[in-house]
Amino acid sequence: MSLQTAGQTLRHPAFRLAITDMAGASMGLAAWAMVTGVAMVKSGMSVSMAVFMSLLVYAGSAQLAVIPLLATGAPLWVVWLTASCVNLRFVIFSSLWRSYFAHLPLHQRLAIGYFSGDVIFVAYMKRFPEPRPAPDQQPYFWGAATTNWLAWQVPSITGILLANAVPLSWGLGFAGVLALLGVLLSLLFDRATWLATGVAATAAVAAFALPLKLNILVAIAAAVTVGLLIEAVDRRRHKPEVLLVPADSAVSADELQQIEAGDAVALREERHP
Amino acid sequence: MNWDGLEFFIAVVGLALLTVVTRSFFMIPEREIPLPDWLKRGLKYAPLAALTAVIAPEILMSHGALIATLKDARLPAVLCACAYYFWRRGILGTIVVGMLVYLPLHIGWGW
Numbered sequence: 001m002s003l004q005t006a007g008q009t010l011r012h013p014a015f016r017l018a019i020t021d022m023a024g025a026s027m028g029l030a031a032w033a034m035v036t037g038v039a040m041v042k043s044g045m046s047v048s049m050a051v052f053m054s055l056l057v058y059a060g061s062a063q064l065a066v067i068p069l070l071a072t073g074a075p076l077w078v079v080w081l082t083a084s085c086v087n088l089r090f091v092i093f094s095s096l097w098r099s100y101f102a103h104l105p106l107h108q109r110l111a112i113g114y115f116s117g118d119v120i121f122v123a124y125m126k127r128f129p130e131p132r133p134a135p136d137q138q139p140y141f142w143g144a145a146t147t148n149w150l151a152w153q154v155p156s157i158t159g160i161l162l163a164n165a166v167p168l169s170w171g172l173g174f175a176g177v178l179a180l181l182g183v184l185l186s187l188l189f190d191r192a193t194w195l196a197t198g199v200a201a202t203a204a205v206a207a208f209a210l211p212l213k214l215n216i217l218v219a220i221a222a223a224v225t226v227g228l229l230i231e232a233v234d235r236r237r238h239k240p241e242v243l244l245v246p247a248d249s250a251v252s253a254d255e256l257q258q259i260e261a262g263d264a265v266a267l268r269e270e271r272h273p
Numbered sequence: 274m275n276w277d278g279l280e281f282f283i284a285v286v287g288l289a290l291l292t293v294v295t296r297s298f299f300m301i302p303e304r305e306i307p308l309p310d311w312l313k314r315g316l317k318y319a320p321l322a323a324l325t326a327v328i329a330p331e332i333l334m335s336h337g338a339l340i341a342t343l344k345d346a347r348l349p350a351v352l353c354a355c356a357y358y359f360w361r362r363g364i365l366g367t368i369v370v371g372m373l374v375y376l377p378l379h380i381g382w383g384w
Contacts, residue, residue, distance in 0.1 A: 028365055031365050031368075032365070035368060045281075049281060052285060053285050053288075056285055056286070056288075056289040057285060057288045057289050057292055058289070058292055059288070059292045061324075062288065062291070062292070063288075065323060065324060065327050066284075066288065068327055068330075068331055069327065070281070070284060076280070076283065076284055076287065079284055079287075079288070080284075080287050080288070080291060081323075082323045082326070082327060083288050083291050084291055084295065085319040085320055085322065085323035086320050086323050086324065087291060087292070087295035087296075088295070088312075088315065088316050088319050088320055089316060089320065090295040090296040090298070091295050091298040091299070091312065091316075092308070092312070092313070092316055093296070094295070094296060094297055094298040094299040094300050095298075095299035095308045097297075097299075097300055098299050098300045098305065101300060102300065102305070106301070109297055109300040109301065110293055110297050110300075110301070112297065112300070113293055113294075113296040113297020113298075113300055113301075114292060114293045114296060114297070116296050117296075169380075170376065170379070170380055171346075171375065171376070171379045171380070172372075174347065174350070174371075174372070174375055174379075175368055175371075175372055177328050177331045177332060178350070178351075178354050178367060178368045178371035178372065178375075179364065179368050180324050180327065180328050181328055181332075181351065181354060181355070181358075181367065181371070182354070182358060182364030182365075182367040182368060183324060183364060184321055184324040184325060184328065185355065185358045185359070185367070186358075186362075186364060187320060187321040187324070188321070192317075192318075193317065193318070193321060196318050196321060196322060197321055197322075197325045200321070200322045200325035200326050200329065201325050201326075201329035201333075202329075203326070204325065204326040204327075204329045204330055205329055205330055205333055205334060205339065208330055208334060208337060209337065215326065215330070216323070216326045216327065219322060219325065219326035219329075220319065220322040220323055220326055222322075223318055223321070223322035223325065223326075224315065224318045224319055224322055227317065227318035227322075228314060228318065231314070
């Protein structure tokens with residue numbers, strides 16, 4: 001973007017509109033950012049490391065999630081895997097961003113990707129519900145992105161500097177855990193998600209002694225498996241018939257199909273009391 | 274923790290790349306790729322699994338073992354935070370309530 005186009009973008013009414021649209025959510029963003037800043041420093045990071053991380057990574061929940069891992073020296077791939085899982089929602093968002101910005105050159109698409117986030121996404125989709133390009137969209141996006149960036153980085157770095165003045169023994173870093181707890185609770189919609197979380201918690205604690213923070217991997221794998229299994233079972237839970245299978249005989253192809261579809265539960269007859 | 278400078282640097286640069294790649298994922302290819310079903314399903318469980326895996330030990334364990342005492346400020350703090358969340362559904366309030374319970378118990382009583 002040349003200076004001239006940057007100036008045009010700044011003066012564009014859609015740029016201003018985006019700032020107003022984002023103002024309401026900015027307080028919440030700021031509080032989150034401060035918690036993240038404090039949590040980073042209280043995990044043992046130096047101020048310069050924390051500022052570097054805040055400016056570069058620019059991701060609230062992913063940053064919070066990897067802090068305990070970085071603090072215990074987890075291997076890089078566990079850190080990255082955890083962040084990828086937490087960031088998965090952005091992958092879905094990106095498929096919607098595409099309908100507005102697919103025509104732009106790659107470097108602009110990447111820039112839009114990097115500076116987008118949940119709050120911008122919500123504001124943008126409210127303003128432009130029609131998934132097709134329109135002239136005001138880019139200045140609007142950059143207005144929202146600038147507001148989001150400032151509302152995040154300023155309090156985040158303030159939090160980093162303030163946290164440095166507070167003793168570690170106060171345990172302010174616990175606010176980061178509570179923030180993640182809040183996000184987690186907001187993801188629990190149904191039986192399957194609750195069970196998956198229960199499994200993940202049990203697995204993460206039970207496998208804690210594994211080296212290289214592998215308990216994280218075990219917990220993620222177990223929870224995703226359980227979640228998908230429960231979904232598969234739930235889809236088929238329409239009052240199955242009991243099918244008595246005589247001893248010493250195989251089920252017919254027809255019956256096998258019923259069993260596999262979950263319409264019948266096979267019960268094997270046994271030749272002894 | 275070994276806050277080894279170089280390893281931290283690599284970790285952070287990798288995390289920044291993940292921010293770019295995940296947020297622009299479907300904008301990167303020139304041709305449109307349809308959103309696969311397994312991704313939508315995975316989306317439902319992978320984030321909550323990762324979050325739980327990270328915070329469960331932070332809440333339930335100390336020094337590598339399950340908490341053996343009820344005199345731990347984290348437990349009442351988490352209970353009150355959860356109660357608040359299901360009452361009001363606000364994440365910021367959840368953090369505030371949790372810390373309001375945690376800090377006096379932790380700093381005052383040394384739990």
